[in-house]
Amino acid sequence: xxxxxxxxxxxxxxxxxxxxxxxxxxxxxxxxxxxxxxxxxxxxxxxxxxxxxxxxxxxxxxxxxxxxxxxxxxxxxxxxxxxxxxxxxxxxxxxxxxxxxxxxxxxxxxxxx
Amino acid sequence: xxxxxxxxxxxxxxxxxxxxxxxxxxxxxxxxxxxxxxxxxxxxxxxxxxxxxxxxxxxxxxxxxxxxxxxxxxxxxxxxxxxxxxxxxxxxxxxxxxxxxxxxxxxxxxxxxxxx
Numbered sequence: 001x002x003x004x005x006x007x008x009x010x011x012x013x014x015x016x017x018x019x020x021x022x023x024x025x026x027x028x029x030x031x032x033x034x035x036x037x038x039x040x041x042x043x044x045x046x047x048x049x050x051x052x053x054x055x056x057x058x059x060x061x062x063x064x065x066x067x068x069x070x071x072x073x074x075x076x077x078x079x080x081x082x083x084x085x086x087x088x089x090x091x092x093x094x095x096x097x098x099x100x101x102x103x104x105x106x107x108x109x110x111x112x113x
Numbered sequence: 114x115x116x117x118x119x120x121x122x123x124x125x126x127x128x129x130x131x132x133x134x135x136x137x138x139x140x141x142x143x144x145x146x147x148x149x150x151x152x153x154x155x156x157x158x159x160x161x162x163x164x165x166x167x168x169x170x171x172x173x174x175x176x177x178x179x180x181x182x183x184x185x186x187x188x189x190x191x192x193x194x195x196x197x198x199x200x201x202x203x204x205x206x207x208x209x210x211x212x213x214x215x216x217x218x219x220x221x222x223x224x225x226x227x228x229x
Contacts, residue, residue: 009153032216043117043203043220044156051216090155094216100146100171101218105155 002027002093006104014112019063019078021107023091026072032094033074034101035065039087047089050074061085086111116140119204119221126228132191134224136204143209145187146218147171147179150201159202162187194228201225 007022025031032051036044048059055067061084065076074091091104120135138145144163148156148171158171160179168179176198180188187206191198202225205218 006155034217036218036220041222043222044205044218045220046217049217092156092218100158100161101216102158103148103156105153 002031002095002102004091004093004102004104006089006091006107008107009105010108010110012110012112013081015083016080019076019081019085019109021076021089021091021109023065023074023076023104024072025074025091025093027093027095029095033065033067034092034094035059035063035074035076036090036092036103037087038090038106044090047076081109081111083111083113085109117204117206117219117221119202119224121224122222124224124226126194126226128195128228130194130228132194132226132228134189134191134202134204134226136187136189136221137185138187138204138206138219139185140206140208140219141184142206142219143184144207145181146205146207147177147187147189148203148205149173150203150223156203159189191226194226196228199226199228 003026005024034049035047038044048057050067058064063078090106092101094101117138146161147159162168162181178190204221
């Protein structure tokens with residue numbers, strides 16, 4: 001069984017501030033972990049993924065995430081928020097079953113000018 | 114450019130109607146998925162398919178069925194729509210062939226269904 005918990009359904013930051021979106025996972029097998037972003041009225045697109053190579057993963061648009069097995073966490077960060085980062089972010093975990101992924105409830109990021 | 118196309122962006126149907134949501138991918142992916150997205154609930158898996166004519170129930174299959182007659186097409190069917198099926202429906206695909214793509218999902222833009 002696998003599950004994902006995203007802490008905080010809404011996060012608000014000022015432009016230029018650090019972005020930190022939290023994700024904890026549970027998986028009975030070594031996981032694949034993903035962050036997806038969804039802009040209004042669009043589908044989801046991949047930001048970054050962890051697949052057991054480097055524990056620090058860099059993605060698009062300046063985002064990165066660190067896999068910490070001891071904490072079962074995969075938090076998403078960006079050093080300096082931009083207005084265009086305002087969106088909904090989803091953490092997901094995949095086990096081994098034909099690509100089936102389980103998603104967290106999502107975190108809406110608001111960026112204030 | 115890889116693409117997952119959902120046939121309708123917006124639909125309005127009446128209670129009891131039969132509803133078809135179509136999804137086509139052009140990436141020759143083996144796996145296809147239907148998710149439902151509701152505010153505060155994230156994405157919940159309805160059904161998925163890992164091969165032509167194969168299907169497996171996800172977490173919330175009740176009230177839905179699916180069809181996969183061709184590799185590129187995966188249809189979601191609401192036999193008798195109800196108001197609690199008003200939602201955003203997202204189709205996605207993935208491949209097992211390329212380790213570099215390991216489980217990454219490619220999504221369509223979504224179909225927003227309103228059942229009156």
